[in-house]
Amino acid sequence: MHPPIVVQVVVDKPLVQGFDYLWDESLLGGLPAIGVLVEVPFGRTFLAGVIIKVSAHSNYEVHKLKNVTRRAPLPPLDPAVLRLMYFASQYYIHALGETIIPTIPQMWKKPDEWEKIPKRLASDIEKKKKKNKQEIVEGFVDENHLNDGQLLALKKLRACPSNEFKAILLQGQTGSGKTAIFLNWLSGILDDTSAQVLLLVPEINLTPQLERRVRAYFPEKKMVVLHSGVSEKVRGIAWHDAMTGKAQIILGTRLAALTPLPNLRAIVVDEENDPSYKQQDGIRYSARDLVIWRAHDLKIPILLASATPSLETWMAAQSGRYEYIRLDQRAQGASLPQVHLVNTRDPQTQFSPGDEDKPKSKSLITKMLAKAVSQSLESKQQSLILINRRGYAPVLSCSACSWLSKCGQCSSYMVLHKAGALGKKSVLSCHHCGLVKSILIHCPDCGNSDLKTLGQGTQKIEDSFEEMWPGARVLRVDTDSSRKIKGAEELFQKIHAGSVDIVVGTQMIAKGHDYQNIGLVAVLDADSRLFSQDFRAAERLFAQLVQVAGRAGRANKDGETGGAIYIETQFPEAAVFQYLLRHDVDGFLSFTANERKEAGLPPFSYQALIHAEAKSLDKAILFLSILKRHVQSQGLIFKGLKVCDPVPKPVMRVAGTERAQLLIESGGRKDLQELLEAMDRYLREHSQGRIGKEGRVRWLIERDPIAI
Numbered sequence: 001m002h003p004p005i006v007v008q009v010v011v012d013k014p015l016v017q018g019f020d021y022l023w024d025e026s027l028l029g030g031l032p033a034i035g036v037l038v039e040v041p042f043g044r045t046f047l048a049g050v051i052i053k054v055s056a057h058s059n060y061e062v063h064k065l066k067n068v069t070r071r072a073p074l075p076p077l078d079p080a081v082l083r084l085m086y087f088a089s090q091y092y093i094h095a096l097g098e099t100i101i102p103t104i105p106q107m108w109k110k111p112d113e114w115e116k117i118p119k120r121l122a123s124d125i126e127k128k129k130k131k132n133k134q135e136i137v138e139g140f141v142d143e144n145h146l147n148d149g150q151l152l153a154l155k156k157l158r159a160c161p162s163n164e165f166k167a168i169l170l171q172g173q174t175g176s177g178k179t180a181i182f183l184n185w186l187s188g189i190l191d192d193t194s195a196q197v198l199l200l201v202p203e204i205n206l207t208p209q210l211e212r213r214v215r216a217y218f219p220e221k222k223m224v225v226l227h228s229g230v231s232e233k234v235r236g237i238a239w240h241d242a243m244t245g246k247a248q249i250i251l252g253t254r255l256a257a258l259t260p261l262p263n264l265r266a267i268v269v270d271e272e273n274d275p276s277y278k279q280q281d282g283i284r285y286s287a288r289d290l291v292i293w294r295a296h297d298l299k300i301p302i303l304l305a306s307a308t309p310s311l312e313t314w315m316a317a318q319s320g321r322y323e324y325i326r327l328d329q330r331a332q333g334a335s336l337p338q339v340h341l342v343n344t345r346d347p348q349t350q351f352s353p354g355d356e357d358k359p360k361s362k363s364l365i366t367k368m369l370a371k372a373v374s375q376s377l378e379s380k381q382q383s384l385i386l387i388n389r390r391g392y393a394p395v396l397s398c399s400a401c402s403w404l405s406k407c408g409q410c411s412s413y414m415v416l417h418k419a420g421a422l423g424k425k426s427v428l429s430c431h432h433c434g435l436v437k438s439i440l441i442h443c444p445d446c447g448n449s450d451l452k453t454l455g456q457g458t459q460k461i462e463d464s465f466e467e468m469w470p471g472a473r474v475l476r477v478d479t480d481s482s483r484k485i486k487g488a489e490e491l492f493q494k495i496h497a498g499s500v501d502i503v504v505g506t507q508m509i510a511k512g513h514d515y516q517n518i519g520l521v522a523v524l525d526a527d528s529r530l531f532s533q534d535f536r537a538a539e540r541l542f543a544q545l546v547q548v549a550g551r552a553g554r555a556n557k558d559g560e561t562g563g564a565i566y567i568e569t570q571f572p573e574a575a576v577f578q579y580l581l582r583h584d585v586d587g588f589l590s591f592t593a594n595e596r597k598e599a600g601l602p603p604f605s606y607q608a609l610i611h612a613e614a615k616s617l618d619k620a621i622l623f624l625s626i627l628k629r630h631v632q633s634q635g636l637i638f639k640g641l642k643v644c645d646p647v648p649k650p651v652m653r654v655a656g657t658e659r660a661q662l663l664i665e666s667g668g669r670k671d672l673q674e675l676l677e678a679m680d681r682y683l684r685e686h687s688q689g690r691i692g693k694e695g696r697v698r699w700l701i702e703r704d705p706i707a708i
Contacts, residue, residue, distance in 0.1 A: 004062050019040070023054075040066070072108060081261070162266070254276065363464070375520075381517055479506070575591055623695055
């Protein structure tokens with residue numbers, strides 16, 4: 001009699017262990033393999049799971065084990081991606097099943113659909129053959145058209161061996177042609193018809209523009225695009241093409257970082273400093289950090305590109321751990337934009353009652369900026385106005401009793417959105433829980449009908465610009481105006497086509513877009529992000545300002561000025577603005593590094609957060625206090641480790657749930673890892689899944705948080 005075939009399977013549940021099942025060779029057609037996607041009975045239901053072990057033995061009585069019911073029509077996940085999953089699971093203190101299964105597209109997690117999938121894939125190939133339409137391509141820059149700086153950078157990249165790990169920072173001023181360099185570099189790697197390359201971008205709205213550029217460079221190569229904006233079917237087929245090696249170019253946002261790629265030869269992370277690479281729910285991984293580990297594991301080169309590198313990456317390049325390639329001039333040879341700091345406390349920058357060109361209603365921008373916009377319009381150039389707040393106004397207020405439009409479910413305010421943004425009528429909306437309410441006619445506290453708006457968002461600025469320049473074509477670009485991915489793409493096409501004079505938008509407009517006719521960039525309310533409890537706030541603001549400034553004058557040629565950026569601030573003397581005046585990225589990063597070193601903050605230390613959510617704040621705080629007392633009693637806190645007291649989160653209540661956090665700081669990764677593993681064991685012993693048995697508190701451990 002043959003010994004039984006026992007397979008261990010992990011499922012998408014917050015459980016550390018795998019589960020043993022029997023494998024029926026005749027029913028499932030062949031022998032099992034590690035990495036195979038299967039369907040298994042689990043409790044009263046059936047779940048998709050992945051085999052992580054095959055053996056002839058089980059710690060349980062074999063006759064009590066249930067059978068694997070189906071296998072997916074897929075090859076096994078390759079060993080390299082499974083190693084990545086094991087690492088991510090251990091480092092980010094997350095169960096293996098919870099790490100692997102969410103990376104698989106929904107289409108492949110529905111076993112009832114598995115029989116139909118081969119037909120679907122075949123019909124998709126047929127459709128593509130019939131369609132065979134000419135793809136839109138743009139932005140091809142042949143190697144012969146690169147400037148000396150770009151050619152030198154390309155030469156250095158090509159000198160890197162393709163079969164050993166090398167992390168390379170490509171730091172170049174905005175408009176210096178970083179994309180042209182890494183696409184020319186990848187063309188050499190893709191000469192091998194089996195090679196795959198992974199290209200990561202931080203946000204969905206950057207993908208279409210880069211996709212068109214990649215198609216221009218590689219018209220014959222199969223490319224797939226992976227991000228949350230594509231339909232489940234399209235994503236499922238793209239993932240299949242990537243994991244079977246059919247697709248050579250994989251372009252996507254952070255979720256593409258965990259895609260199985262059996263022939264991966266090189267990785268590029270564009271705008272590597274962007275916080276969007278950090279996942280903010282489920283397993284809170286950093287896609288940038290994981291692909292660096294992946295490149296190291298596979299012994300392949302990885303290129304990190306940015307005009308404003310993150311402090312961690314910049315320091316690694318300065319110390320020689322990463323190869324360092326710099327581009328210090330714009331691709332077309334134009335100078336960088338002139339920076340103008342507008343001190344909003346200075347009365348001379350404001351409109352005065354006697355000014356002839358004074359707008360009818362109260363101006364939301366300074367006189368200096370208004371003059372610059374008028375000049376830009378006269379010279380037939382576009383203006384880009386950045387305000388990092390969508391909606392019409394952040395708060396609605398009563399002038400009689402000081403009532404404010406607080407959200408009933410969150411410890412934040414409801415934002416006023418004018419008609420057309422979120423519906424046919426003007427509404428109040430909470431940006432944390434999504435609650436939407438009709439506009440109040442009277443104050444709910446005192447009945448006063450004179451309700452006023454406080455502050456301004458993109459919609460209010462849009463209205464103000466339309467009033468001040470009635471002949472100008474004003475376009476608003478934010479998540480309200482671009483609800484769909486096609487919507488965002490259409491908005492950017494309008495800008496590129498020159499059918500817009502003034503663009504008002506949030507940070508969506510600041511990143512990576514290669515605008516050709518922007519002469520003026522303005523940043524309103526820059527101070528809102530200057531002072532924050534988050535120690536990375538200044539670094540992020542600086543990166544954003546450099547990015548948005550870089551949208552100006554990109555198409556200008558040798559010797560021409562690169563446009564202008566106006567920043568409205570009450571604190572022009574702040575370090576962020578002073579380094580920006582000189583376009584001194586290295587100076588700012590060096591200044592920031594010294595500040596962080598003195599304060600003992602990352603990257604000179606390592607951090608983790610324990611999140612707790614409960615119906616009352618007291619329960620969440622008590623839960624974290626008990627956890628802290630436990631690790632103290634076990635002698636797990638020693639020199640070099642610091643466990644702070646639990647505190648409420650900055651936004652304490654969201655959707656009726658109270659939230660608290662416990663911050664842990666450590667001088668070394670190893671000590672922090674051991675402490676977090678001990679905390680995880682203790683929490684799991686006293687929880688069902690991720691919910692504590694006492695007080696029903698939901699908890700989560702987060703490594704390397706980017707927002708505290």
